[in-house]
Amino acid sequence: MKGKWRWEKRETSSKTVTILVPIFSCVVGLLFAGIFIWVSGKNPLLVYGLMVEGALGSAYGISETVVKAIPLMLTGLAVSLAFRMQLWNIGAEGQFYMGAFGATWAALTFPDWPAYLLLPTMLMLGFVAGGIWGLLPAIPRAYFKVNETITTLLMNYIAILWVDYFVFGPWKDPKGMNFPLTAPFSEGALLPAFGTSRIHVGLILALLIAAIFYYVLQYTKWGFEIRVSGESPRAAHYAGMNHKRNILLVMLISGGIAGIAGMTEVSAITQRLQHGISPGYGYTAIIIAWLARLHPLAIVFVSFLFGGLLVGGFSIQTSGFPAATVAMLQGAILFFVVGGEIFTQYRLTWGGKGER
Amino acid sequence: MEVSPWIAILATGIVAGIPILLAALGEILAERAGVINLGVEGMMLIGAVVGFMVSLQSNSPWVGLIAAVLAGAMMALIHAFLTITLRANQVVSGLALTIFGTGLSGYLGKSFIGVPLTATFKPVPVPGLSQIPAIGPIFFNHDLLVYIAYGLVALLWFFLFRTRSGLELRAVGENPAAADAAGLNVFLIRYACVIAGGMFAGMAGAYLSLAYAPSWLENMTAGRGWIAVALVIFGVWNPTKAFLGSFFFGTIDVLGFHMQTLGIVVSSFFLKMLPYVFTIAVLIVATRETKTRRVAIPEALGVPYVREER
Numbered sequence: 001m002k003g004k005w006r007w008e009k010r011e012t013s014s015k016t017v018t019i020l021v022p023i024f025s026c027v028v029g030l031l032f033a034g035i036f037i038w039v040s041g042k043n044p045l046l047v048y049g050l051m052v053e054g055a056l057g058s059a060y061g062i063s064e065t066v067v068k069a070i071p072l073m074l075t076g077l078a079v080s081l082a083f084r085m086q087l088w089n090i091g092a093e094g095q096f097y098m099g100a101f102g103a104t105w106a107a108l109t110f111p112d113w114p115a116y117l118l119l120p121t122m123l124m125l126g127f128v129a130g131g132i133w134g135l136l137p138a139i140p141r142a143y144f145k146v147n148e149t150i151t152t153l154l155m156n157y158i159a160i161l162w163v164d165y166f167v168f169g170p171w172k173d174p175k176g177m178n179f180p181l182t183a184p185f186s187e188g189a190l191l192p193a194f195g196t197s198r199i200h201v202g203l204i205l206a207l208l209i210a211a212i213f214y215y216v217l218q219y220t221k222w223g224f225e226i227r228v229s230g231e232s233p234r235a236a237h238y239a240g241m242n243h244k245r246n247i248l249l250v251m252l253i254s255g256g257i258a259g260i261a262g263m264t265e266v267s268a269i270t271q272r273l274q275h276g277i278s279p280g281y282g283y284t285a286i287i288i289a290w291l292a293r294l295h296p297l298a299i300v301f302v303s304f305l306f307g308g309l310l311v312g313g314f315s316i317q318t319s320g321f322p323a324a325t326v327a328m329l330q331g332a333i334l335f336f337v338v339g340g341e342i343f344t345q346y347r348l349t350w351g352g353k354g355e356r
Numbered sequence: 357m358e359v360s361p362w363i364a365i366l367a368t369g370i371v372a373g374i375p376i377l378l379a380a381l382g383e384i385l386a387e388r389a390g391v392i393n394l395g396v397e398g399m400m401l402i403g404a405v406v407g408f409m410v411s412l413q414s415n416s417p418w419v420g421l422i423a424a425v426l427a428g429a430m431m432a433l434i435h436a437f438l439t440i441t442l443r444a445n446q447v448v449s450g451l452a453l454t455i456f457g458t459g460l461s462g463y464l465g466k467s468f469i470g471v472p473l474t475a476t477f478k479p480v481p482v483p484g485l486s487q488i489p490a491i492g493p494i495f496f497n498h499d500l501l502v503y504i505a506y507g508l509v510a511l512l513w514f515f516l517f518r519t520r521s522g523l524e525l526r527a528v529g530e531n532p533a534a535a536d537a538a539g540l541n542v543f544l545i546r547y548a549c550v551i552a553g554g555m556f557a558g559m560a561g562a563y564l565s566l567a568y569a570p571s572w573l574e575n576m577t578a579g580r581g582w583i584a585v586a587l588v589i590f591g592v593w594n595p596t597k598a599f600l601g602s603f604f605f606g607t608i609d610v611l612g613f614h615m616q617t618l619g620i621v622v623s624s625f626f627l628k629m630l631p632y633v634f635t636i637a638v639l640i641v642a643t644r645e646t647k648t649r650r651v652a653i654p655e656a657l658g659v660p661y662v663r664e665e666r
Contacts, residue, residue, distance in 0.1 A: 036460060036464075137636075140640045146639055147639065149394060150635075154579060154635055162625070162629075165626065283455055286455075287452075323462070324460075324463045324574065328456060329459070330459065331455035334451070334455060335456065337452075338445055341442075
């Protein structure tokens with residue numbers, strides 16, 4: 001009798017599988033990307049070894065991993081909120097840039113303000129600028145169902161050009177040797193760091209936001225609305241939820257959080273605005289959010305992993321590997337994460353019915 | 357001969373529109389069969405880098421083009437497997453394809469940045485037609501790939517709307533369950549369309565690196581893959597309308613450059629924003645139009661087909 005492999009729906013979702021699939025996906029993703037590294041004449045194991053060493057082999061490496069995890073956590077949380085509602089905000093990159101822009105405006109306009117005034121102002125403007133960048137594509141999405149995936153993505157390019165205009169033009173530091181960067185921020189515009197490391201209070205902010213997201217999504221009526229709207233927009237409509245308002249609100253908050261990531265990065269790390277401040281945080285955020293299955297606390301954990309991946313990626317650049325290597329690894333991992341998801345809902349069985 | 361600046365702008369607009377057009381034609385195929393592929397940008401980049409590398413090696417742009425088309429197909433195969441067989445989320449799978457393609461192309465192409473290429477596609481005026489005033493220089497004084505693109509527009513239109521296979525393909529995108537019941541192999545047709553879409557995207561990328569630039573630069577597509585996805589909506593999933601749209605987008609794309617030569621002083625950063633701003637604006641208008649006229653959106657777009665649950 002002829003048999004055939006077929007998918008059988010799982011009665012209940014298995015917790016073990018839900019946790020194992022993402023881990024397995026990461027490993028297989030690295031193996032898959034390893035093929036390309038191997039084909040190009042390099043030893044993938046050696047490359048991965050170098051990356052692990054760069055990220056975890058020294059106290060500096062570990063602290064840099066945490067430093068990179070901060071913007072990833074914030075942008076990851078930002079996009080996950082939108083994804084919960086099936087809003088494909090892939091514009092976190094642009095919202096990050098706009099947040100950095102807004103914060104920089106405050107830092108350059110009020111350099112004499114004390115930190116207790118200036119930092120909250122920068123934080124607020126970072127949120128507002130990023131939030132507006134998230135809200136702009138949300139309006140046509142809410143009212144005319146204009147595909148937000150395309151609009152949010154295209155707005156990334158606009159935001160980066162916008163920031164470039166300022167750092168190459170009006171805001172360029174006259175003492176900056178003609179590099180595309182603004183003058184260094186004043187003392188009051190710098191987020192404090194822990195000890196001598198570059199780990200800054202943005203970490204506490206990110207953890208706080210993760211906790212708030214967890215609480216709101218899990219225990220509040222609005223959080224429930226967001227989850228229902230994502231899973232079944234029709235049910236949300238019949239239950240009398242204001243879908244349009246929720247789209248606008250979610251995209252505003254999502255963009256705003258990504259904007260805060262931009263604020264913390266210019267305030268604590270670069271301490272000025274400059275060309276190319278993000279190595280693609282907003283895109284990595286998408287992978288993090290998906291790998292964490294949009295769970296706020298899992299995003300915190302996964303962000304550290306990807307922070308390590310970025311730091312490892314930087315450290316292999318000194319051995320002549322292009323910066324794009326990290327994007328390749330990330331893309332490969334995401335393939336297996338999305339591909340592996342089916343195993344959480346179905347199991348592959350050998351059906352002997354002789355029919356499909 | 358004195359060429360009016362407007363004719364020069366329109367002629368470069370056609371050329372600038374070709375990569376967007378080719379990518380959009382491929383996306384039309386995939387979406388007509390019900391599969392959204394947001395990996396266009398990534399597939400184009402892979403096509404561009406592979407086309408460049410192979411042209412350099414083989415010293416023939418045609419061999420490079422074929423390699424780019426095959427590379428695009430391989431990339432699309434990943435998306436097809438994930439979304440059709442494994443029923444993965446089409447949006448996220450497409451994004452993965454774009455991220456992976458961006459990374460892999462940067463990885464492969466690192467040592468080719470700035471390398472000069474002699475095996476490129478060069479302009480070949482069409483005898484006779486290129487002599488027609490205005491029309492000639494605008495449409496018929498380009499490289500062969502431009503004419504091939506014209507041909508593909510007509511071919512794809514004919515295929516989609518005038519052949520039985522085209523009808524079957526559209527049926528799969530509109531109502532896969534009914535198409536399945538009528539004896540069509542939904543999975544096979546979707547696979548074929550997504551892979552063919554990847555071939556078009558690969559060709560679009562090769563056009564950039566072998567004819568338009570011609571060189572390799574990291575991220576040289578600069579969002580054209582996304583503009584192509586928008587163009588599909590603007591062109592209501594119709595190849596001929598996509599052609600008109602690509603002419604439009606291409607012209608906007610080169611307008612910034614020409615504005616500077618015409619002596620209009622605007623920061624180049626703002627001029628570079630034009631195609632993106634314009635695409636967003638057009639997308640909003642086009643979406644409203646499709647809503648009010650209730651046309652064309654493939655009914656089952658983005659929905660995985662699951663047979664057992666019927």
